[in-house]
Amino acid sequence: MSGGAIGLTFLMLGCALEYYGVYWPLFVLIFYVLCPIPHFIARRVSDDTDAASSACRELAYFFTTGIVVSAFGFPIILARVGAVCSVGCFL
Incomplete structure (x- = not known):
């Protein structure tokens, strides 16, 4: 939980400091x-807790991984574009 708070603090610092002054990273x-x-969604749809893994749960992991990678990639793309x-991208 504290890692999320630190991440949000750095995100706000990267946007709100007067030197950087751009609020595009808030789209993260x-x-x-x-x-x-x-x-x-996968937890609600798949009620079988006995199975080691289900296709629905694996698909949810895949989509979650894609969203997390996009959250890291979006500021990098913003920095590349200028x-x-x-x-600010690092923060």
């Missing part, structure tokens, strides 16, 4: 909100 919050949704500076 969309990925933070979307990340647990496939897991919740919308944010590299320090």
Whole structure:
């Protein structure tokens, strides 16, 4: 839980400091909100807790992994395009 709080603090610092002053990295919050949704859907759909793995659960892991990778990749793409500076991308 504290890792998420530290991550959000750095995200706000990367956007709100006057030197950086660009709020494009806040779109990463969309990925933070979307990340647990496939897991919740898979848990509701697949009620078989005895099975080691189910196709629905594996698909949810796949989508969650894609969303997490996108959350890391989006600031890098913004830095590459020049919308944010590299320090703001790092934060």
